[in-house]
Amino acid sequence: MRKGVIIDKVSFNHGKLQVLDEIYAQFPSGKLSVILGRNGSGKSTLFKIIAGLESGYIGNVHIEGLNRKEIKLGKNQEVRIGFMNQFHQTTFPYKVIDIVLTGRSAFSNFSPSKKDYEIVEETLKSFDLWELKDQSYTSLSGGERQLVLLCRVLVQKPDVLLLDEPTNHLDLNYQVKVMDCIRDLANKGTMVICVMHDPNLAMMYGDSFYLMENAKLSEITNLDTTELKQRLEQTYKLALGQLFHQGKAVFMPLINAKDD
């Protein structure tokens, strides 16, 4: 049975700054879980711990029943973890197709196979990026870079997909396309965790929701609409108005709100 990701009493400091304080969470398989929170609240730090890029934490992280610290990187991983970081500073002018092909490197020994090329082509085409395949990555726009890096993670066919702000830099059309794709992967069994900044987009697509605040992670999935609005207002320090859209509550900032 798939066990998902379990974060058990995880604490982490950057020097004297306590970023995570005995965090507990259980992210189930085949679900889309979303972590919200203010800038600097520790979301990316938690992601790096789950992805295995940060090991100096206290507590335990289990992925599909395996202790994170015992999961080996590279080939023959017992569980494939795809991670898209928030920042991408590739300065080398590699072609788009080559960047995406590196996502298949765990499957091929030295040179990509026909199947690797087919998966890369299909993925780039699904985001209308095939015509950019021979273009240098460094010449792409911010949104195009974001999509190419998403494609690189998707071609890994991960069991666990970690996406730090996947809709960053994207126009409305691509935001929906990317969220549709992520939703579809979760429906087909992939465990997806996303860090997002737009609570409305998150709640239109997600299954469970968490708020990172004061070094703690709280689940907000089952709050009723009034409680949720209050919680978001406290976190973002904004007065919010509420609308109903496709059967769900959406929250918009009240601009120049006055107490009258």
Ligand SMILES: Nc1ncnc2c1ncn2[C@@H]1O[C@H](COP(=O)(O)OP(=O)(O)OP(=O)(O)O)[C@@H](O)[C@H]1O
């Ligand atoms: N390498 C580092 N050294 C020292 N402090 C760091 C380091 N990386 C992050 N921090 C601090 O840790 C805190 C949490 O950072 P983190 O990147 O996890 O936040 P975040 O919630 O992902 O923010 P954002 O939404 O802006 O991406 C911030 O106060 C940040 O300044």
